[in-house]
Amino acid sequence: MKHGIRHHRSRSRLVLLVLLLAAILSASTRIVAHADVTIPNTIRVALFINTGASVSTTLTSSATLQSAGGMNIVWKDPAFSAIVGTAASKQTVRFGLDGYRALLLETPDLNAALAVLKSVQTQSSAAYVTQLNKSGRAVYQVSEGAYTSAAQAATALTKWTIAGIGSGVQSQLSPRIAGPWAIEAGPYASAAEAAAAADVIGNIGLDAFVAMKPMNGAVVYTVRVGQEKDASTLGAMQQAVLAAGVANVILPAPGDPYALIRNDMSLSGTTVVPVSFYAIPASSGVVLRADPAGTEYIQLTERAKQTYRGSMEMSIYNNALAVVNDVNLEHYLYSVVAAEVGAGWPPEGQKAQAVAARSYALASGMAFKIANVVDTTVSQAYAGTGIENKNSTAGVDATKGEVLVNASGKIISALFSSNSGGITADSTEAWGNVDPTYASAAISPDAGPNTGKKMWVRIASAAGLTGYVREDLLVDSGQKNTVGLAQMQVTADNTIIRSKPTTTDGEEIGRLMLGDSVVPLSKVPEMTKAYSWVANFTPEQLQASLSKRDPSIAGPLYSLEVTARGPSGRVTEVKANGVRVNIGYPDNFRSALGGINSTLFQIEETGRMTVLDGQGGTREMPMQAGPLAIIGDGQVQTVSDGNLFIMDGSGQLRAATAKPKFIITGLGWGHGIGMSQWGARGFAEQGYDYQYILLYYYKNVTIEKGAV
Template sequence: MTQPQPKRSKWLKWVVAFSIVCSPVLPGPVPAAKASVATTDTIRVALYIESPKYKLSVPAVTVTTDGGLSIGFRQAAGPTIVPDGAPSALRASLDQYGVLLMETDQYTAAKAYYDKLVKAGYSSTLFAAAKQGKEVYQVGIGGYADAALAAAARDKVKADSSLAASASAQSLTGPLRWSAGTYSTEAEASARVTELQQAGLPAVLAYHEDGAGNPAFSAWIGQEADQTGMAAIQAQALQVMPQLALVQVDTSQPYAVKRDDRTQGMGETLPHLQFNAGSKLWISSSQQSRIKVTEKDNRSYRGSLELSQYGGKLAVVNELPLEHYLYSVVSTEMGQGWPMEALKAQAVTARSYALEKGMKYEIAHVTDSTIDQAYNGVEFDDVIEAVNATAGEVMVMGKGIFSPLFYSNGGGITAESEEVWGNPAPNYASVNSPDSIAEKGKLTWYFVWLPNGKTGYIRSDLLKDTGSKNAAGMSYYEPTENGVNVRSFPDTNRASAVDKVNQGDRIVVLDEVIESNAYSWIRGTYTSAEMTGIMNKQLAEPLAGPVRSLEVSKRGPSGRALEIKANGQAVRVQYPDAIRTLMGGLPSTLFEIEETGRYTILGANDVSRTYPESALSLYAVQGGSPSAVLPNEFLVLNGAGDVRLATKDQKFIFRGKGNGHGLGMSQWGARGLAEQGYDYKKILEHYYKGVTITKD
């Protein structure tokens, strides 16, 4: 998609009233009575925030809209700056400390160095600036919360010969500046900036308020990190323009300086606002259209954005009406085309969750991630209908709003609280859940044995039966096309390819399974070394040796794993659901472990050997005598005639059901119940105990 280009003319003016959006109604303590359940007209969603509870940061944010952007300083009350001509796109970042690494009149060189810094992992900037009538390009890194961090970054660049060789400058930059004049109009300030730039001074246009709270536009000089730099730029300015009256800028007051961002291309300029830690930059659409955030995969959001400094980094908060927020949450969590009663159940659940949390992140109620509720700006008409139909409805327990837990799929049965967090909770009980609908329409996959002795999974529609069989009576299949991927488990999107096969290859099918989905899934196969590495990344005390055996040693009422033993020893986790992370991010704890290296061989005189405990080698026997040492992967036949894969080296396969922690409402289960005729209240009563649904 071609990004709309900003207008290059004057684009800021003042308005005097913004009281409605500047005074959001925030939830207070949860009252006792039904009629006074805590409510809020608006909700604040953190898209980026650096907090103790959630960390996701970005150095700058790029926003666009079809209707034009309004930008201003957000105060508790009073005026705000909005654009004249409403630019359709802009970038914004904090005015912090950084390092200027290159200044050149060659854009190609500047862009190449900028790209090199980004590839090396630095937050880089590329600005265009005027100097004595000539355009120059400045490449730097930042922003850093203080000068010490910027200096450390500079030293790191110096130590990297490939980066240091291209740097024509290595000076620290910062938010300290001199004011060379304040004006009541932007035009006057812009003319002063041009005059200073013609004299060779680093001048920028600044937006701020004067002492009376009125709009002010200034020409500022410098971008210094300390008072030594301030003295140097002052001396330079007075040398070329002795008549200047310079006043040091008070950086504690809200301001924004305008830069010309050239990161997109030679002829593509974005206005880039750098604002200070004392500012709250407010961005809205001048025509109430959605605001697109480039860094969020170009997602578009209702409402407005508030940009500020929090935890030393840029915080981006989307503020919008609560019910509009739910349009996207329910659309993201469930999707289009689900039964109306399931959508209503999700709407009440999501509303209850959001309201109960209060200001969880101090400057925001929730984040946009699944740590709270998934929110990506997408909306569907049927979801909007479901949200509107339940407007204001929440679940209440006792004197306050109930904070419900929910997840994708229960695997046929929900969890007890002890199976998830290790402690009881009276509102949750293990109940049957009709979740298997998630398998509907999924492809069949074949678990196959390849001519080279490897195993893996191939989609059934990519293989055909040849009609011939091997000596064991097993049918040979062959690919329907060349270059067919053989995957580690039956999932095109998540599983890596372990091999490829072509037409004419003779393949043995060992098993048929349904493609991994929210209801049933397979993960693996993991070698002993891989499993050891996966587990040791999570354990405070790493395993003493390689994983030779792995088993579920305790299960809860729903069958979920409560304890795992590795090499016969229980592995300590903080709470049972952490087993999912311990095992490499399994969808749920409702699983079985298959050890391909574990089997018992019955020999002559009823003497048996169990592997992997036995160290004796295995041989293929033909005509009564051993002919060869068995390969690492081979097939074994039990007394019932069933064939399965076995390996000399221990490997592990996880076969499970469900997706999520399993506590509370299963989203797929809610769909199943709705299709059975349950209304949304009955669905909620099925999954949550001792709660009532009320409307303020």
């Protein structure tokens, strides 16, 4: 903020003193305000959720949990909660959809069933062996899938049948579709009574499972009989169960809430592990929760066996299994800050990230209907307890309850990105709208990833190769070539020319020997993922990527040029073959152009040039087709491939190619809106505190400590 000050000669020293004191006070009293902002104790993080087509998130057919301290399984009802099961230390419990499956076989031979299970698991993550008691003995059913329709399961069954899965095992049933349709017996006073009734029903050859359902403010146990694809067989099944002497057998109404408990068998190496599988029907509103019974965390196998603080809630949302981690907000931030900036960030950078992450999470509200956030960068990275470190935890603890609040008293969605490339984006450059919350085109100390790294020289060799050589392998020779271009000399044998300015991601395209002369074309920073980068594309690659966003972009792609930029220099418009690319928001150029890191970029069209034709006219290459020839010393040489070196009107040498190629070079990683994480690190290393950092990147806000 700039202040207008009248300067009176007689009072200048006093004014200067006042200003100095004000600066000192503002720096030392940038104390967190206390406002009427409520900070919740917990946050809901979706680890698996089907959000529909709008947001891409991962799905799973089942959630496999265990805890070294054991777990309590809780039925969570809007009116009550009740413990319905327990798991001992490191005992595995699994949750999934009670939907449609391809039921492949049934055998009394567990080893045979497990062998088939292994075979199915090579092609599917939804393969199961389920134990039932039928006709006085244990049998094992192998099934695949967690489908929401019988048609989907039928397609899968056909695939497995054609593949001959299980054909070597003598099965007691023909492959069929299993589904959630069943009859119900009970209720019973306990799970043991329900299990005894299931054994009676199993003795007449029917599939019977213990189940739970809410009734009169409590959870009761029942037996669900059958796993049918529709209701057509239920009447006859009901009569058979009644004839066996089982009372209170009904046809439950579709949509009735329940949870079926299967006794599944899993493999841990060569060890057979019994698993309680809680199957939840779609569209029933059933929520089951796993609470740690002790102080140990819960492990989720399907998330790389990561462990999590808090509880896990399982439900069916949008016809898919949803797994939500209900966790203390500050504990959630322990992992987020560690995942987002890592242990090496200075303390003030850790604190800045903690306040931004806390604000972003709370401003989201229930953005995902049953969760506030997801665990990926769709929201912000969250990887459970394994990534936590003492520095990030200290940053969270030091700022407990602190958030960024706008003039209306609302917590802001404090957007941040990894690296703004030296200058933050204006909000219009990302999503087209003006937002005064974020600093526009603010200079940011983002070059940290390149600290201590060499510059690279893009060169043209005598053999016609063009690529990158590290600057310390070249010296200025003090000489010029025959056309007057400065030359550099190679200082080491077998110097590699790389396709990109890096030793880790640049392909070798040639070698130079000690004393070789090259012509320097440009000098660039070493390529680092978080700051400077180079991406090489063929026309076919870019056309395929662009057409996914804008189907009107049809090949072949001849030209691709930047035609508009925003206040920070980020690209806001691109034309392909002279036609504006319509990709919606400008930030979509990152995905539309092959997944580049940011929109702070330039495009080099190596195949684009203006040439003279045989009649003295001009031809625009490559838009106007035709052979390309070079005339020199009375000789004509046709060029169909390879590199060309062109002198422009100002005497600058440009590397070109006979066929179109595109080199996109840029700075930064991410959308660039709000706080740059590398910029926050840079400021912290310069001695600025986290409050300064936050108020530099976010405008028209205050830092407030809410009531927790």
